[in-house]
Amino acid sequence: MVVGGAGYVGSTSVETLIGAGHDVVVYDNLSTGHLASVADPVAFVHGNIGDRTRLEGVLRDKAIDAVLHCAARSLVGESMTDPGLYYRNNVAGGVALLEAMQAAGVTRLVFSSSAAVYGEPRRVPIAEADRTEPINPYGATKLAFEGAMRWFAAAHDFRAISLRYFNVAGATERNGEDHEPETHLIPIVLRVAASEATHVQIFGQDYPTPDGTAIRDFIHVRDMGSAHLLALEATGEGEPSLEVYNLGSAAGFSVREVVEAARKVTGRAIPARVVKRRLGDPPVLVASSRRARRELGWQPQHSKLEEILADAWTWRTAHPRGYARPEPSEVAAPADGDRPEAERVQRQASASA
């Protein structure tokens, strides 16, 4: 079961899991995800992660043997102004999932954690054993849930893996990134390339980096899919434990390099303007993924910047409005059997309840 499987990372990982021959159930409340990203033969259950009883029922009814948990609120700024939303969704919701798994006898779990657990790193590349000191509620809730996983592993024989992602980008043919608001660099740059915004804002050009702009680590979403598959397989053996792995490329690209590469890939001008640094933006955030490579056998295949950008651009140009349906003015009045999205979700929800 992929919780949050209608979202960006979840939906693309579902493709990898289906490709590897697994049966997949997606459990999602569609708060930021898209029903259109869930396709046959995947079963969809419309539900909230905080609904422990519902989760337990689905885990039993669908005979689930492992869970990939990608559901979260994940906007740093929003977490600063509404921490309750983040603790309720990312921590309390996560604990409801753990309890439902325990009750249903499901003990294999892979979790989408984040580089935000490290806060401002003391050294780069960042390794898993480095100090974790989040500087926002988003990172704090990811770390808190890792703690819950660790104690469930000890008390209830869970075999759990937490994957700390750095920046995920790119797309598959079917699924891509469609967030509102969008806060990730690559889709923002491509919005400018598509003339949906006038320019890219570069936050600070006075960092101690070769071109003065901040450096970040990007992984192709396809490579996240293979990491999830390997991690899920790894939970099938061994002692109860929580293992933690960074997922990044160890390379890192500056914001200017990303904009420049996007100009080449798209053939568009992509105007950029330098503005002041943002508070809490470290100069360099790059992961050491040696542990994931060594222990999980993970080998990113698609994470060259040009490939990430080219795939994201291809998806974007094929889906200019993301997953959005046509504007009401562009479609005829609904006929029988042609129901609005919300109603369709409701029907699917009751069908799978």
Ligand SMILES: NC(=O)c1ccc[n+]([C@@H]2O[C@H](COP(=O)([O-])OP(=O)(O)OC[C@H]3O[C@@H](n4cnc5c(N)ncnc54)[C@H](O)[C@@H]3O)[C@@H](O)[C@H]2O)c1
């Ligand atoms: N995208 C990145 O670069 C990145 C980087 C680091 C960590 N992560 C983590 O990876 C995970 C997936 O990120 P994403 O970019 O795909 O986000 P996303 O918003 O596209 O996907 C999250 C999915 O979870 C669902 N969801 C949220 N709250 C829920 C709830 N209470 N009950 C049921 N479903 C719920 C949403 O509807 C959505 O489908 C998140 O946990 C995020 O924190 C992502």
